[in-house]
Amino acid sequence: MSAFRVLPRTQTNTASRNKQFPQGDNSLLIVLFLLPGMLIFFLFVLMPISQSVYFSLYDWNGFGPPTDFVGTGNYERLLNHSVFQDSVWHSFTLMSLSLLIQLPMALGLALLVGRGKLRGRKAFRAFLFLPYVFSEVITAIMWRYVLSPDNGALLNSVLAAVIPGYEPIGWLARTDVVLFALFIVLTWKYFGFHMILYMAGLQNIPQDLEDAARVDGAKERDVIRYITLPLLGSTIRLTIFLSVVGSFQQFVLAWVLTSEGGPVNASQLIATYLYKFGITQFKLGYGSAVAVVLFSIALVFSILYQRFVMRQDLGTGIAPVKGGAV
Amino acid sequence: MFLKYALLIALCLVIMGPVATAILGSIRTTGEFMTTPFGLPQTGIHWENYTSILDSGPFWNSLKNSLFITLGVTFLNIGLASMLAFVFSRVEFRGRGLVFNILLLGLLFPSVIAILPIFIQVRSLGLINSLWGVILPLVAFGLPTSVVILRTFFMSVPSELEDASYIDGCNTFGFFWFILLPLARPALVSVATLQVIASWNEYFLPLIVLVDDALWPLPLGIMQFQGQYGTDYARVMAYVTLLIIPAVLFYLFAEKYIVTGLTGGELKG
Numbered sequence: 001m002s003a004f005r006v007l008p009r010t011q012t013n014t015a016s017r018n019k020q021f022p023q024g025d026n027s028l029l030i031v032l033f034l035l036p037g038m039l040i041f042f043l044f045v046l047m048p049i050s051q052s053v054y055f056s057l058y059d060w061n062g063f064g065p066p067t068d069f070v071g072t073g074n075y076e077r078l079l080n081h082s083v084f085q086d087s088v089w090h091s092f093t094l095m096s097l098s099l100l101i102q103l104p105m106a107l108g109l110a111l112l113v114g115r116g117k118l119r120g121r122k123a124f125r126a127f128l129f130l131p132y133v134f135s136e137v138i139t140a141i142m143w144r145y146v147l148s149p150d151n152g153a154l155l156n157s158v159l160a161a162v163i164p165g166y167e168p169i170g171w172l173a174r175t176d177v178v179l180f181a182l183f184i185v186l187t188w189k190y191f192g193f194h195m196i197l198y199m200a201g202l203q204n205i206p207q208d209l210e211d212a213a214r215v216d217g218a219k220e221r222d223v224i225r226y227i228t229l230p231l232l233g234s235t236i237r238l239t240i241f242l243s244v245v246g247s248f249q250q251f252v253l254a255w256v257l258t259s260e261g262g263p264v265n266a267s268q269l270i271a272t273y274l275y276k277f278g279i280t281q282f283k284l285g286y287g288s289a290v291a292v293v294l295f296s297i298a299l300v301f302s303i304l305y306q307r308f309v310m311r312q313d314l315g316t317g318i319a320p321v322k323g324g325a326v
Numbered sequence: 327m328f329l330k331y332a333l334l335i336a337l338c339l340v341i342m343g344p345v346a347t348a349i350l351g352s353i354r355t356t357g358e359f360m361t362t363p364f365g366l367p368q369t370g371i372h373w374e375n376y377t378s379i380l381d382s383g384p385f386w387n388s389l390k391n392s393l394f395i396t397l398g399v400t401f402l403n404i405g406l407a408s409m410l411a412f413v414f415s416r417v418e419f420r421g422r423g424l425v426f427n428i429l430l431l432g433l434l435f436p437s438v439i440a441i442l443p444i445f446i447q448v449r450s451l452g453l454i455n456s457l458w459g460v461i462l463p464l465v466a467f468g469l470p471t472s473v474v475i476l477r478t479f480f481m482s483v484p485s486e487l488e489d490a491s492y493i494d495g496c497n498t499f500g501f502f503w504f505i506l507l508p509l510a511r512p513a514l515v516s517v518a519t520l521q522v523i524a525s526w527n528e529y530f531l532p533l534i535v536l537v538d539d540a541l542w543p544l545p546l547g548i549m550q551f552q553g554q555y556g557t558d559y560a561r562v563m564a565y566v567t568l569l570i571i572p573a574v575l576f577y578l579f580a581e582k583y584i585v586t587g588l589t590g591g592e593l594k595g
Contacts, residue, residue, distance in 0.1 A: 048443030
């Protein structure tokens with residue numbers, strides 16, 4: 001199976017296509033090929049997203065057309081709600097932890113597994129990446145048992161074996177540790193995804209460059225620091241992007257693991273707040289306002305990041321990957 | 327060197343810890359689990375945890391719904407995405423860049439964000455409580471990713487091949503159908519694996535759209551099961567294990583394609 005390559009190296013193919021053999025009139029084909037896909041995309045992606053902006057200006061329970069216009073009222077209530085402020089803070093905390101702990105860990109492992117001689121490389125990669133294919137629901141249920149407050153539950157018994165005088169912790173029951181427990185589970189599920197991206201990046205670094213540095217007497221540490229990491233730059237910038245956007249979109253895992261953002265909203269994230277205080281209470285106008293805030297954050301961040309950070313990478317990176325990658 | 331292997335093996339064990347908890351728990355009794363949540367079976371292997379699930383209708387019903395949703399999403403997504411990607415990569419027309427960029431906007435918005443208006447849209451189309459109300463939005467939200475991956479592949483096919491097919495009497499559709507699609511099989515499979523994972527695991531959309539529990543797919547089925555038998559841990563873990571097995575098998579068979587899809591073809595098997 002030939003692996004396929006990304007954008008820029010191949011783009012010239014179409015740019016320089018030989019006009020000697022014109023394609024003829026393709027209007028009908030263009031319409032028939034574009035219409036079904038774009039119609040579904042318009043109906044279920046574009047229209048709903050633009051509608052939320054409209055709904056967010058109304059006090060509306062979802063039945064009948066929205067009539068009770070409140071202007072920016074929903075937004076004012078939202079920004080003044082302390083639970084929402086906390087949710088934003090929790091999302092930011094998860095994002096920072098991901099950037100500071102999860103990504104470096106994934107990078108370190110990619111360097112360990114993806115470079116040099118290693119027996120059983122494929123097996124290691126498979127084990128480390130496996131959690132990514134598990135559904136969020138199964139992940140959350142499994143981890144509820146691992147994190148249970150009992151003395152014999154996996155995490156508590158491992159910690160008790162390592163730390164003398166350790167007292168079992170109710171990881172999901174205490175407001176001060178629940179967010180950290182959520183972060184552990186997110187890391188378990190998603191670090192393999194980032195590791196795979198880094199390994200793909202590593203594979204594109206010419207072996208000669210690293211070898212040349214070694215011949216010149218560079219220590220392995222310096223090879224990594226001055227050659228490998230700079231050449232991995234575009235991949236690192238891409239994973240940061242995916243991680244930030246993904247952090248703000250976390251929903252299912254948090255919802256199931258922590259029983260709806262509990263205890264007392266201590267692990268409420270922006271998306272779980274949207275569901276709990278918008279949808280389940282039939283405050284659809286209010287919920288729409290939360291959604292608008294949420295995708296404004298994603299949009300503004302994406303535009304700024306792509307304009308100022310990823311601009312240099314245009315085309316050298318990996319095909320954009322969507323999905324809850326934290 | 328030794329340290330490297332020790333570290334990696336230790337980490338793999340840690341990663342597999344939660345999975346082992348579930349699998350071990352599923353073959354023991356709830357009583358055993360209560361006294362030692364993590365341990366080997368003391369009173370033999372308790373297959374009845376499994377048989378009680380496999381003998382009941384709801385599990386098979388959920389499995390059927392999950393398969394329907396997964397197959398529907400995957401085939402529709404691949405069909406529509408390859409047609410879109412073909413036009414965006416091979417057929418020029420005015421405004422092509424604009425249409426493509428509109429589609430790319432979708433990369434920024436996962437269905438979680440827009441779940442509310444999606445629900446309203448699905449309701450106004452009369453698709454509430456229908457599996458199509460789950461399938462169509464999932465197809466729509468998966469399109470941008472698939473189109474980007476396929477377009478990249480389609481562009482890498484040399485234009486000489488296209489010209490040759492025209493000389494041989496193909497029209498544009500013939501080139502797409504007889505030349506490009508067969509060539510693109512690895513890319514199509516990669517895109518398909520990503521769609522299979524996403525739609526098989528989807529929880530939120532069916533939760534919102536499907537009212538009747540006879541229509542629920544497995545992620546909702548296990549949540550319902552957990553609600554009913556919440557204190558019967560052994561049976562819940564048997565259910566979890568039943569869902570882990572297909573995920574692992576699928577992963578083992580499709581790893582190459584999953585990895586290729588996620589990394590845009592950069593990491594080879």
